[in-house]
Amino acid sequence: MQTKLAPQYQGSADGAAAESILRKCVHCGFCTATCPTYQLLGDELDGPRGRIYLIKQVLEGQPPTRKTQLHLDRCLTCRNCETTCPSGVDYGHLVDIGRKMVDAKVPRPASEKALRWALKEGLSSPLFAPAMRVGQWLRPMLPRALQNKVPRLQSAGVWPHRLHARKMLLLAGCVQPAMMPNINFATARVLDAAGVQTLLAPAAGCCGALKFHLNDQAGAMVQMRANIDAWWPYLDGDDAVEAIVMNASGCGVTVKEYGHILRDDPAYAQRASRVSALTRDLSELLPDLVRPLAGKLDAARVRNAGGNQASETIAFHPPCTLQHGQQLRGGVEQHLGALGFKLRVAVNESHLCCGSAGTYSVLNPDIAQQLRDRKLEKLAELAPALIVSANIGCISHLQSGTATPVRHWVELLDQALVAPSR
Numbered sequence: 001m002q003t004k005l006a007p008q009y010q011g012s013a014d015g016a017a018a019e020s021i022l023r024k025c026v027h028c029g030f031c032t033a034t035c036p037t038y039q040l041l042g043d044e045l046d047g048p049r050g051r052i053y054l055i056k057q058v059l060e061g062q063p064p065t066r067k068t069q070l071h072l073d074r075c076l077t078c079r080n081c082e083t084t085c086p087s088g089v090d091y092g093h094l095v096d097i098g099r100k101m102v103d104a105k106v107p108r109p110a111s112e113k114a115l116r117w118a119l120k121e122g123l124s125s126p127l128f129a130p131a132m133r134v135g136q137w138l139r140p141m142l143p144r145a146l147q148n149k150v151p152r153l154q155s156a157g158v159w160p161h162r163l164h165a166r167k168m169l170l171l172a173g174c175v176q177p178a179m180m181p182n183i184n185f186a187t188a189r190v191l192d193a194a195g196v197q198t199l200l201a202p203a204a205g206c207c208g209a210l211k212f213h214l215n216d217q218a219g220a221m222v223q224m225r226a227n228i229d230a231w232w233p234y235l236d237g238d239d240a241v242e243a244i245v246m247n248a249s250g251c252g253v254t255v256k257e258y259g260h261i262l263r264d265d266p267a268y269a270q271r272a273s274r275v276s277a278l279t280r281d282l283s284e285l286l287p288d289l290v291r292p293l294a295g296k297l298d299a300a301r302v303r304n305a306g307g308n309q310a311s312e313t314i315a316f317h318p319p320c321t322l323q324h325g326q327q328l329r330g331g332v333e334q335h336l337g338a339l340g341f342k343l344r345v346a347v348n349e350s351h352l353c354c355g356s357a358g359t360y361s362v363l364n365p366d367i368a369q370q371l372r373d374r375k376l377e378k379l380a381e382l383a384p385a386l387i388v389s390a391n392i393g394c395i396s397h398l399q400s401g402t403a404t405p406v407r408h409w410v411e412l413l414d415q416a417l418v419a420p421s422r
Helices: 013-022 030-034 036-041 048-059 066-073 080-084 091-105 110-122 128-137 182-193 209-213 217-234 249-255 269-278 282-294 299-303 320-325 331-338 365-380 392-399 409-416
Strands: 166-170 196-199 244-246 279-281 314-316 386-389 406-408
Touching: 013 048, 013 091, 030 048, 030 080, 036 365, 048 066, 048 091, 066 091, 080 091, 080 320, 110 209, 166 182, 166 217, 182 196, 182 282, 182 409, 209 217, 209 249, 217 269, 244 249, 244 282, 249 279, 249 320, 269 279, 279 282, 282 331, 282 409, 299 409, 331 409, 365 392, 386 392, 386 409, 392 406, 406 409
Parallel strands: 166 196, 166 244, 244 279, 314 386, 386 406
Antiparallel strands: none
C-alpha cells in the first residue's frame, strides 16, 4: 500500500516503521474474516483493513477525530489478522504506532482519561495485592460486575525449595500473584518435579504490557528496563539460568518483544534483545518435561482432572497472545495428551478472541461480554468438566460467564503429581 508521509512524520522512527508495514498490505481483506470486532459490529472501520486505512490517513496528514480514536480503541490487539494475512502485515506494531499518533492529537474525555490512568497505574501498583485481598474478603457484598473481576481467595500451597543444577527465572507478574497465586506456585512445583529450580528476581515487576497497550509507552519502557536490570545478574556465570519462563502468555508475548520495543535505546537494545531471546512460554518447555513428569503423575488424578467423573473432557482455550502473538499452537494439547490428559479445543472458532484482551473487558465491556459468551458457547459444545487456558486474563474473563471451573493448564499437572514438591 503506497503511503505519502506528511512532513511531520518524514524522518521519524514511527513514520518509517509504519510506512514499511503499510507497504506489505495489498488490501485483500482476508483479515476481516477473522477479526472479532468486525464479525460483531459489521463495520469496515472496526476491522484490520479499515483501521489500516485510518492510520494511513493520519500518516498522510489528515487530522484524526474522536471517531478515529474509537475505532482504534475497539481493536482487541488479538493479532488474529496477522495469522490470517498472506502478506505478513505486522498489524500489531502498526496499531500501536497509530494509537500513539492519534492520542497525541485527540484529547480524551476526563472520565475516560481517569479510568485509563487508574488501570495502568493501579494494576501494576504494590497496593494492588492488598486491595485485591480486601475485595476478596468483601466479595459477597460486591455488585455482580465487581464480583466478576474479583476471584475467590485461593490457597497456593508450598513453594518448592529443592536445589537443582537446572535453573530458570519466572516472572511473577503484577496481577497474577494477587488474583491467582496458585498458578505461579503450581509452575514452580511442576518444574521442580522435572528437575528444574524456579527462581524469582525480587525487583522484577509488571512486564509493561498494561501501560504499553494503554498508550503510556514511555511508562511501559521504564518497567521493561527495570525488569532487564533485575534479570541481568541471573543471565551470566556458572549458575546462569537457562530461560526466562512466562506462564501468562500476555506477558510472554510482550517480553519477547522487548528487543523490538527497545531497539533504539543505546543503553538497553542489546540486553533487551538477549532477554527476548531467552524468554519462553511455559508450554515451550513441555517437550522437555514430558519424560521426567511421566512417572510422577497419579493416573487416577489424570483421568479425573476435571473433578467430574461423568466427563473426562477438558476444554482448552488457546489465548490469542499464545496462538497469534507468539505463534504457538497445538503444543499444550499434544504434550498434555501424551501425559494422559484429554484436552480438546473448540470445534468452531478456537482461533477467535474471548474478549479479555488485557484491560479491554473493562474499557469495552459490552463487546468483551459478547465475545466471552460466544467463546463459552463454542466450548460448551464439548461438554467439558473443566476449561483450561494459558493466560490469567482469559481465565478470569471466561470464569465470569460460566459455572464450569476455569484454570491454568499447569494446575492440572500440579494437581496430578504423586506427591507435592517440597
